[in-house]
Amino acid sequence: MKNKYLKIFIIIFFVFSFFIFYYGLKQKHLYTTENSGIQKFPNLILHDFFTNKKTSFEDILIDSNYYLVNIWSSWCLPCRDEHIYLKEIKKSSSVKIIGINYKDKKNNAVKFLDEFGNPYAYILNDKDGTASIEIGAYGVPESFILNKQKEIVKKIIGPIDQKKFKKVLKIIKNEN
Amino acid sequence: MILNYIGNFALFFCLILSSIIFFTSILVLNNKNSFFKRNLNELLFFKFFFTLLSFFSLVILFINSEFSNETVLNNSHISKPLFYKISGTWGNHEGSLLLWLLILTFCAFFYFLKSKNRPSDERLLTIIFQELIIMGFLFFLLKASNPFNIIFPVPDEGMGLNPILQDPLLAIHPPILYLGYVSTSIVFSSSLAALMKGNINNLWAKDIKSWVYISWTFLTLGILLGSIWAYYELGWGGFWFWDPVENISLMPWLSLTALVHCILVLEKRSILHSWTVILSIITFTLGICGTFLVRSGILNSIHTFANDPERGLYILFFLFFLIFLSILIFFIYEDKFETNNKNLNFYSKDFSIILNNWFVMYFLSVILIGTIYPIFLEVLSNEKISVGPPFFNKLIIPFLIPFLIFMSIGPNLKWIKNNKLSNKLNLIFLFILSIVIAIFVFKFYSNVTLNITILLAVSFYLFFITIKDFAKRNYKNYSQMISHFGFSLLVLSILLNSIFSNEVTSNMRVGDEIKFFDKSIKLQRLENTKEANFLKLIAHFKIEDKDKIELLLKPEIRIYDKPETITSEAAIKTDIFRDRFLVVNLVKENDYLNVRYQEKPFMIWIWISAILISLGGIINILKKNEK
Numbered sequence: 001m002k003n004k005y006l007k008i009f010i011i012i013f014f015v016f017s018f019f020i021f022y023y024g025l026k027q028k029h030l031y032t033t034e035n036s037g038i039q040k041f042p043n044l045i046l047h048d049f050f051t052n053k054k055t056s057f058e059d060i061l062i063d064s065n066y067y068l069v070n071i072w073s074s075w076c077l078p079c080r081d082e083h084i085y086l087k088e089i090k091k092s093s094s095v096k097i098i099g100i101n102y103k104d105k106k107n108n109a110v111k112f113l114d115e116f117g118n119p120y121a122y123i124l125n126d127k128d129g130t131a132s133i134e135i136g137a138y139g140v141p142e143s144f145i146l147n148k149q150k151e152i153v154k155k156i157i158g159p160i161d162q163k164k165f166k167k168v169l170k171i172i173k174n175e176n
Numbered sequence: 177m178i179l180n181y182i183g184n185f186a187l188f189f190c191l192i193l194s195s196i197i198f199f200t201s202i203l204v205l206n207n208k209n210s211f212f213k214r215n216l217n218e219l220l221f222f223k224f225f226f227t228l229l230s231f232f233s234l235v236i237l238f239i240n241s242e243f244s245n246e247t248v249l250n251n252s253h254i255s256k257p258l259f260y261k262i263s264g265t266w267g268n269h270e271g272s273l274l275l276w277l278l279i280l281t282f283c284a285f286f287y288f289l290k291s292k293n294r295p296s297d298e299r300l301l302t303i304i305f306q307e308l309i310i311m312g313f314l315f316f317l318l319k320a321s322n323p324f325n326i327i328f329p330v331p332d333e334g335m336g337l338n339p340i341l342q343d344p345l346l347a348i349h350p351p352i353l354y355l356g357y358v359s360t361s362i363v364f365s366s367s368l369a370a371l372m373k374g375n376i377n378n379l380w381a382k383d384i385k386s387w388v389y390i391s392w393t394f395l396t397l398g399i400l401l402g403s404i405w406a407y408y409e410l411g412w413g414g415f416w417f418w419d420p421v422e423n424i425s426l427m428p429w430l431s432l433t434a435l436v437h438c439i440l441v442l443e444k445r446s447i448l449h450s451w452t453v454i455l456s457i458i459t460f461t462l463g464i465c466g467t468f469l470v471r472s473g474i475l476n477s478i479h480t481f482a483n484d485p486e487r488g489l490y491i492l493f494f495l496f497f498l499i500f501l502s503i504l505i506f507f508i509y510e511d512k513f514e515t516n517n518k519n520l521n522f523y524s525k526d527f528s529i530i531l532n533n534w535f536v537m538y539f540l541s542v543i544l545i546g547t548i549y550p551i552f553l554e555v556l557s558n559e560k561i562s563v564g565p566p567f568f569n570k571l572i573i574p575f576l577i578p579f580l581i582f583m584s585i586g587p588n589l590k591w592i593k594n595n596k597l598s599n600k601l602n603l604i605f606l607f608i609l610s611i612v613i614a615i616f617v618f619k620f621y622s623n624v625t626l627n628i629t630i631l632l633a634v635s636f637y638l639f640f641i642t643i644k645d646f647a648k649r650n651y652k653n654y655s656q657m658i659s660h661f662g663f664s665l666l667v668l669s670i671l672l673n674s675i676f677s678n679e680v681t682s683n684m685r686v687g688d689e690i691k692f693f694d695k696s697i698k699l700q701r702l703e704n705t706k707e708a709n710f711l712k713l714i715a716h717f718k719i720e721d722k723d724k725i726e727l728l729l730k731p732e733i734r735i736y737d738k739p740e741t742i743t744s745e746a747a748i749k750t751d752i753f754r755d756r757f758l759v760v761n762l763v764k765e766n767d768y769l770n771v772r773y774q775e776k777p778f779m780i781w782i783w784i785s786a787i788l789i790s791l792g793g794i795i796n797i798l799k800k801n802e803k
Contacts, residue, residue, distance in 0.1 A: 014496065014503070022489075023555045075691035076690050077691070078682075078684070142683065157763050157768055158683045158763075158768035
């Protein structure tokens with residue numbers, strides 16, 4: 001008797017799976033990236049570099065017209081060249097620079113900041129590199145410029161050099 | 177041009193022959209018509225011959241680059257090297273199905289030739305089931321994916337083969353994998369036939385065993401080749417990603433692995449009759465299910481290739497026809513199983529094999545659910561999710577621990593009953609030794625979790641025990657020992673690899689340098705060269721460690737024009753301790769290269785151990801043939 005129910009169950013299960021697959025086939029599988037030009041910066045929660053307190057981007061990205069999110073690391077030599085420009089950008093009042101410290105050792109990173117200065121309003125820790133992936137970064141160094149609505153206005157791959165620095169200033173000043 | 181017709185007609189002829197064999201076999205089965213019985217062998221051979229003819233027609237069409245053929249047009253072009261013209265034959269949906277059919281007809285012929293000691297009605301029934309499968313594929317081939325569609329007017333140049341498929345490994349990967357999949361069809365047909373005739377017993381197990389071993393060996397090798405290819409060609413720096421398509425190839429392998437063990441129990445102890453049949457059915461239907469999931473485009477994976485709903489629908493019907501047919505036969509003839517209530521002893525080889533089966537089935541169901549759950553969810557609630565490595569790791573790793581312990585002890589037990597565990601002291605000593613090693617790793621490496629430490633301990637245990645078994649010089653069980661040793665090595669090297677792997681990702685320009693632990697990685701220069709069918713951008717990297725030992729790595733970016741594709745060729749430096757893996761990617765509209773450098777310890781041992789696992793299977797097949 002027990003066996004009979006099992007048999008019925010098995011048959012019902014496979015009939016059910018058949019229809020699921022059948023309707024699965026009918027559905028369209030053309031995926032388009034849901035990207036209408038404007039991309040919001042994801043609201044991640046990371047640990048603060050100095051205090052190790054949990055910090056969300058929502059809490060940091062306030063009272064500024066523009067934000068520059070910069071992914072950096074002490075082992076990355078191009079980051080050193082970039083640092084001069086970051087410090088220049090910091091002088092502008094309409095932008096707030098937020099650093100994401102990527103796969104780094106704290107000691108080395110602190111030494112780096114002591115040596116080259118700290119342009120960052122906040123530094124968040126990304127020890128395993130997962131946050132950078134979620135943001136959509138390729139690697140270090142990389143920067144994102146966000147506007148007041150936390151939408152990504154520009155993405156800079158590689159270090160900010162003289163040319164890119166001018167572009168950044170243009171964005172920050174022109175649209176102000 | 178003429179070859180298009182030859183190939184096409186050969187396929188039609190095949191279909192006719194197949195239906196003749198199907199119906200005459202039924203006739204012979206009913207009134208024992210001896211005329212056809214004698215000629216069945218020849219008919220099966222002719223069918224194989226015509227498929228071969230059709231297959232070679234397609235190969236020659238590819239070699240001659242005859243673009244009057246639609247398949248050739250879509251997947252080849254004139255400037256492609258000859259080797260890839262040939263391998264391009266099965267580098268596409270239509271051609272690979274033809275290859276599948278070729279192996280299928282060969283298996284049917286070979287089975288009939290080699291099964292003379294089986295009862296004739298069981299052989300005929302097996303052929304009937306086999307013909308059902310062959311006809312299913314023939315219809316599919318002719319109706320929904322004919323490789324011989326003619327195009328007029330004839331174009332001058334073809335579209336080319338996807339460059340990532342232009343690789344020597346990928347040229348032999350499909351034939352070997354298919355040999356594995358297709359030979360499970362014989363196990364499937366034979367088990368259904370033997371079930372209907374009430375022949376499921378230890379003698380049947382003994383005869384079908386070699387087919388089980390053959391398919392298992394080829395499937396293992398096939399998956400290994402695919403994995404190696406993914407490692408160096410796709411540039412992801414790993415060998416297994418729990419990608420749906422990879423899971424699909426692993427599932428039949430798991431149930432086949434269970435069957436490899438289960439059939440031994442049936443042979444030696446005459447128990448587990450129905451379970452063996454269920455496993456045979458599961459293995460083959462999972463293979464077809466894989467074909468369905470991959471070819472229909474229902475899944476979203478990096479390597480689903482043909483997205484044609486009509487094809488998907490056809491395979492779906494065929495798959496469920498086979499499933500319901502086997503369920504029906506199983507339910508009707510269920511009472512023909514020999515019933516015997518033999519007692520199972522906990523300390524016996526039989527029991528540990530049954531335990532192994534339970535675990536393998538658990539792993540199988542985890543993977544099955546992880547793979548098809550997203551489809552169910554999407555249909556039922558329109559929600560899209562993807563199931564990734566964390567799901568599989570969480571559900572599989574904890575259960576690997578007892579699995580490995582049973583695997584270490586099981587082969588040391590005797591059949592039926594073990595009163596006294598011999599060498600108890602040895603086993604305990606090795607266990608303590610493995611725990612000590614694992615604790616050592618745990619202490620000195622902070623990244624390791626407790627779970628992984630225990631897993632490490634038990635895999636060391638299996639490793640030591642299999643080495644100890646080698647020392648015993650028990651030649652009878654050599655194949656099992658090699659496979660088990662290979663498996664322990666595999667788990668061990670995967671574990672050590674994942675614990676000690678390190679990587680760094682950065683955007684770099686010529687002249688840039690990054691630091692990686694005590695090493696510095698410098699991009700020295702870029703070099704452009706032109707090859708026969710692609711442009712090559714070679715990046716020269718210098719890696720220097722603290723002892724000033726230099727290593728030059730030259731990863732490439734290849735830009736193919738037909739079809740226009742960019743691929744990355746990783747530069748890999750392999751030695752017995754670790755692989756150094758460097759891959760570069762172009763960053764859009766930028767003069768920076770995205771660079772990823774990885775150090776992966778014991779990479780080569782993963783491949784070696786998988787080869788050892790299949791070597792065990794090969795030895796077993798050869799041993800059987802010698803007898």
